[in-house]
Amino acid sequence: MYIESPRYTERFGSVRINDVQRVVALDSGLKSEIPPHGAMGVVKISEETIKSFEDKMAIVVPTRNEKLKLFEGVISGVPHDCLVIVISNSERDHIDRFRMESDTLNQMCRYTHRQALIIHQKDTKVAEAMKQAGYHELLDENGLVRDGKSEGMVIGLLMAKLAGKEYVGFVDADNYFPGSVLEYVRNFAAGFSMAKSPYTMVRILWQYKPKISGGLYFRKWGRVSETTNRCFNSLISSSTGFETNIIKTGNAGEHAMSLKLAELLPYASGYAVEPQELVSIFEQFGGSLPSNYVDVMKHGIDLFQIETRNPHLHEEKGIEHLEDMLLTGLSTIYHSPLCDEETKQLIISQLRSQKALNPRKKPPKPYLNRPPCEVNIREFTKFMEPLLKTYFALHEH
Ligand code: GDD
Ligand code: MG
Secondary structure (H helix, E strand, O other): OEEEOOOOEEEEOOEEEEOOEEEEEOOOOOOOOOOOOOHHHEEEOOHHHHHHHHOOEEEEEEEOOOOHHHHHHHHHHOOOOOEEEEEEOOOOOOOOHHHHHHHHHHHHHHHHOOOEEEEEOOOHHHHHHHHHHOOHHHEOOOOOEOOOHHHHHHHHHHHHHHOOOOEEEEOOOOEOOHHHHHHHHHHHHHHHHHOOOOOEEEEEEOOOEEEEEOEEEEEOOOHHHHHHHHHHHHHHHHHHOOOOOOOOOOOOOOEEEEHHHHOOOOEEOHHHHHHHHHHHHHHHHOOOOOOOOHHHHHHOEEEEEEEOOOOOOEOOOOHHHHHHHHHHHHHHHHOOOOOOHHHHHHHHHHHHHOOOOOOOOOOOOOOEEOOHHHOOHHHHHHHHHHHHHHHEOOOOO
């Protein structure tokens, strides 16, 4: 593919935040005459390079009662060499949706000669493995893994590590276009190939997110992402003393990381998860607070924001859902020790004017699942390794 070269990079301590890079063309051909790196501000990422990263990548698909057709489409879009890991919190009793998902995945794997993992979030063995690891905050009052996409992500990334992968990407199951999924993963690979540090993250920005209102309207910025990005930028500006609008992917649900970085970050419950990742990166590696990872600071963190060619269309879940997303997302910034008074005021005024927070109330503290590196991953692995094959889609359940 051809992608804009990382022309503008802002630094926040040891974090290198790259400005948005657009995909210029989805394909760059097989011929090997590669233009000099960065010529005309465009980089060619060869098919070989993309494939070499896909081979090292697990794609975690969190799902909860999504339409089976959408789920199937998403799976069909993930490049062949990636290991698909489905973490499902779908219904099992009344209608066994989990069974339907497993069957769909099994069929896909049989037809296309690939392997995938599928795990139910309430699997008792997984809960036991988490207990062994001391990951108690991940468990609910019944001793099973709590509900939530973010808790599903934690299972997914630990399984990716167990399966020996180096990178992990997250793609929602409610995406209408399989072709977009293919592009997200290729963009993850492109980002990783440009990273200088082993600690790296790629966040996807959609070129358009169409809305149907009379005709089809190709909207670029949602209200939630616009506000979240503004508050992030206020936080950075107040810290560095230079106004900026570098953050454009504060809420990016579609994102990927090297496992080395993924292990160092906490995972906040609900829609706080993606903003919290950024907040934690700034806290740990931004240089203004003491870091637990001086070694990592030497390498730095490479953050990429890549704008897709494909538009994004997913299931719409209503206005209350958006208010919740805004509130929980902004709470992560509000409660950060990095957050200055001015940014706090901005957050409160935005939340109140968008009716996401009652007057006189403060944003609630996010619920954090500790970074995986702080629990006993070895115990998790020891418990899960012999069971790994039972989670393969091609295994008879
Ligand atoms: N495993 C699991 N467990 N998956 C879940 C759960 C759960 O408890 N709850 C939701 N999911 C799955 C959904 O089925 C979907 O595939 C994905 O997680 C995202 O959930 P949605 O409910 O569709 O979220 P959204 O579309 O409103 O928000 C998405 O985009 C936001 C930013 O644009 C999410 O990716 C957010 O995390 C993101 O901030
Ligand atoms: Mg969705």
